[in-house]
Amino acid sequence: MIEEAAGITRFKTKKRLAEAKLEGAKQNLARVYDILEEVTRQVNSLKRQASKAKRYGELKIELTLACASCWAQIPLAGARRGKTSVDLNAAPPN
16 A cells, blocks of 8 residues: 555556566566577588589599490490401401
8 A cells, every 4th residue: 555655556456567567578488598509500501412422423524424435335346346346257267
C-alpha cells in the first residue's frame, strides 16, 4: 500500500518487463550464435566439397586429353604395323 502511494509499483512493473525483454534478447542471441556455428560448419563442408569438385573437373579434363591423345595415336600405330609387315615380307629367307 505504501508502495502504491509512492508510485513505486509502476516502476517495479516496468523493471520486471524490461528484465523479461532482456532475458528474451539473451535467448535470441544464444540462438543466433548456435545458428552461426552451424552455418560455419556447413560453409566449411561446402568449401571442402567445392575443392573436391574442382579437382575432379581438372582430373576429368586431364583424362579426356590423355584419351584423345591415345585415340589419335591409333592410326599411327596401324601404319607402323603395316610397314613392319611389309618389311618382314621383303626380308630374304634364311
